[in-house]
Amino acid sequence: MKDAPNYKEALEEIEAIVEEIENETVDVDVLSEKVKRAAYLIRHCREKLRKTDDEIRKVLEDFEKEEKAGAGDD
Amino acid sequence: MSKALSLFELNQLIRTVLENSLPDTFLVTAEIASCDVKNHCYLSLVDKEEDTIRAEIKAVIWAGRYKEIAEIFEKETGARLSKGIKILFQATVSFHERYGLKLTINNIDPSYTVGELAVKRREILERLVKEGLIDKNKGLEFPLVPQRIGIISSSTAAGYEDLMTHLTNNAYGYKFVTTLYEAVMQGDRAEASIISALGQCAAEAVRLDVIVIVRGGGGQLDLQCFDSYEIGKAIALLPLPVISGIGHQRDVTVTDEVSHSRAKTPTAVADMLITKIRDFEDRIDSLAHAMVHGVRHLTLDMKEGLSALSRKLEIATGNKLLGNFHLLNTFVKGLQYSLRYILNEQQKLAGRESNINHLNPVNILKRGYSITYNNGKAVKAASGVKINDTLRTVLHEGELLSRVEGRQSDKRIRGNKDKKTDGTANLKLYD
Numbered sequence: 001m002k003d004a005p006n007y008k009e010a011l012e013e014i015e016a017i018v019e020e021i022e023n024e025t026v027d028v029d030v031l032s033e034k035v036k037r038a039a040y041l042i043r044h045c046r047e048k049l050r051k052t053d054d055e056i057r058k059v060l061e062d063f064e065k066e067e068k069a070g071a072g073d074d
Numbered sequence: 075m076s077k078a079l080s081l082f083e084l085n086q087l088i089r090t091v092l093e094n095s096l097p098d099t100f101l102v103t104a105e106i107a108s109c110d111v112k113n114h115c116y117l118s119l120v121d122k123e124e125d126t127i128r129a130e131i132k133a134v135i136w137a138g139r140y141k142e143i144a145e146i147f148e149k150e151t152g153a154r155l156s157k158g159i160k161i162l163f164q165a166t167v168s169f170h171e172r173y174g175l176k177l178t179i180n181n182i183d184p185s186y187t188v189g190e191l192a193v194k195r196r197e198i199l200e201r202l203v204k205e206g207l208i209d210k211n212k213g214l215e216f217p218l219v220p221q222r223i224g225i226i227s228s229s230t231a232a233g234y235e236d237l238m239t240h241l242t243n244n245a246y247g248y249k250f251v252t253t254l255y256e257a258v259m260q261g262d263r264a265e266a267s268i269i270s271a272l273g274q275c276a277a278e279a280v281r282l283d284v285i286v287i288v289r290g291g292g293g294q295l296d297l298q299c300f301d302s303y304e305i306g307k308a309i310a311l312l313p314l315p316v317i318s319g320i321g322h323q324r325d326v327t328v329t330d331e332v333s334h335s336r337a338k339t340p341t342a343v344a345d346m347l348i349t350k351i352r353d354f355e356d357r358i359d360s361l362a363h364a365m366v367h368g369v370r371h372l373t374l375d376m377k378e379g380l381s382a383l384s385r386k387l388e389i390a391t392g393n394k395l396l397g398n399f400h401l402l403n404t405f406v407k408g409l410q411y412s413l414r415y416i417l418n419e420q421q422k423l424a425g426r427e428s429n430i431n432h433l434n435p436v437n438i439l440k441r442g443y444s445i446t447y448n449n450g451k452a453v454k455a456a457s458g459v460k461i462n463d464t465l466r467t468v469l470h471e472g473e474l475l476s477r478v479e480g481r482q483s484d485k486r487i488r489g490n491k492d493k494k495t496d497g498t499a500n501l502k503l504y505d
Contacts, residue, residue: 007218007354011361014361017365018364021372031369038361038362038365042361045355045358046355046358049221049246049351049354052251
């Protein structure tokens with residue numbers, strides 16, 4: 001799992017996760033992880049469509065910080 | 075040897091011979107080798123066999139005719155009178171004593187050139203087909219998100235400006251990273267310039283998603299440079315898909331044919347790119363929607379599963395509890411019964427106790443009765459007592475010792491109120 005996959009890789013990963021969820025083959029224990037990952041990828045793609053590489057890097061760094069902060073709360 | 079002529083005389087002779095012996099006009103086909111317009115249009119015309127020039131001549135279109143001829147020609151063919159163009163023209167052969175032999179072009183038939191251009195284009199296309207190049211660029215996968223655009227154009231071209239404006243101001247706020255590969259887009263130098271720009275794109279292919287070729291203004295002219303085998307081949311061999319936006323309504327050029335996609339105007343090229351990205355984002359959006367829906371569904375299912383379980387559990391425990399309750403009830407009832415029984419018994423016992431209390435000698439003594447003992451035995455009949463026996467009488471409080479002086483053995487106390495004794499008792503208080 002790359003943190004900054006290209007559009008194709010991101011789309012394929014999102015599609016796989018959504019398919020798992022729709023087919024209800026996703027393990028309930030990892031559901032939250034998968035949803036988080038897909039949400040990250042969707043956000044990453046949407047950001048990337050509208051920002052330059054530098055801006056994207058900044059956004060990703062912020063996101064990682066948020067993630068870490070979130071993980072600290074757990 | 076006859077008299078020598080002056081050069082002028084000779085040239086005058088040549089001019090007279092030519093003008094007298096040749097028809098007024100000829101229909102001639104030739105290829106333009108060069109074209110120079112300085113008020114009048116001066117041309118160099120050649121006739122080639124393969125690539126070898128086998129005939130050449132100077133020609134002129136006088137300014138008075140040139141404007142009309144050029145206008146019609148360009149309108150009909152989409153090409154300018156320029157190098158490489160083949161023309162069918164009506165000309166007069168003329169000879170000038172100083173300027174020599176030349177053709178004066180009176181008219182040009184554009185339909186010949188149109189045909190020639192079509193033939194040339196067809197030949198190039200056939201060659202590209204034969205060499206397996208024609209569909210090579212079309213075979214490339216078009217990027218999911220064409221965001222990094224290599225643009226082959228002239229920075230001063232109106233088409234380039236249109237493209238940039240549309241890409242920059244797209245309605246969705248998509249960011250395009252564009253790189254201009256400057257090229258001459260018309261005239262003799264266009265072909266080499268475009269091929270060079272394509273070469274630069276190929277070298278920088280890793281940081282590009284797609285190549286766009288856009289031309290200047292919306293005119294129909296100078297498209298013949300795009301009917302080039304070399305450009306076609308360069309596009310075919312590019313590792314990136316090419317969008318041709320050279321803008322024309324006439325027959326498609328070789329560049330159009332060999333490119334991955336084509337659009338009529340630079341604006342249409344921009345729309346194509348924006349739409350492609352919008353398609354991608356639509357997919358992402360619908361996936362996001364599907365995920366939210368799916369997760370909701372999934373968690374709802376889980377919740378329902380849980381509440382079904384919980385209901386089952388409730389029912390199960392309810393049954394068990396109910397059973398226990400019945401059992402408890404029975405217990406309680408039994409217990410109540412037992413308690414009542416016990417209470418009853420207690421009351422009975424209490425009753426009995428009071429009876430027993432009545433029987434207690436102490437209580438009898440309280441009522442004034444006394445017990446008389448003779449030698450430790452209660453005296454119940456007078457007959458058992460002798461005169462002078464010492465009797466011990468137990469009262470409610472204290473005891474008396476007395477000596478028997480007499481007795482009446484045949485009389486009972488009960489029913490005899492006038493009790494009579496044998497004598498008087500000598501009573502002695504022990505306390």
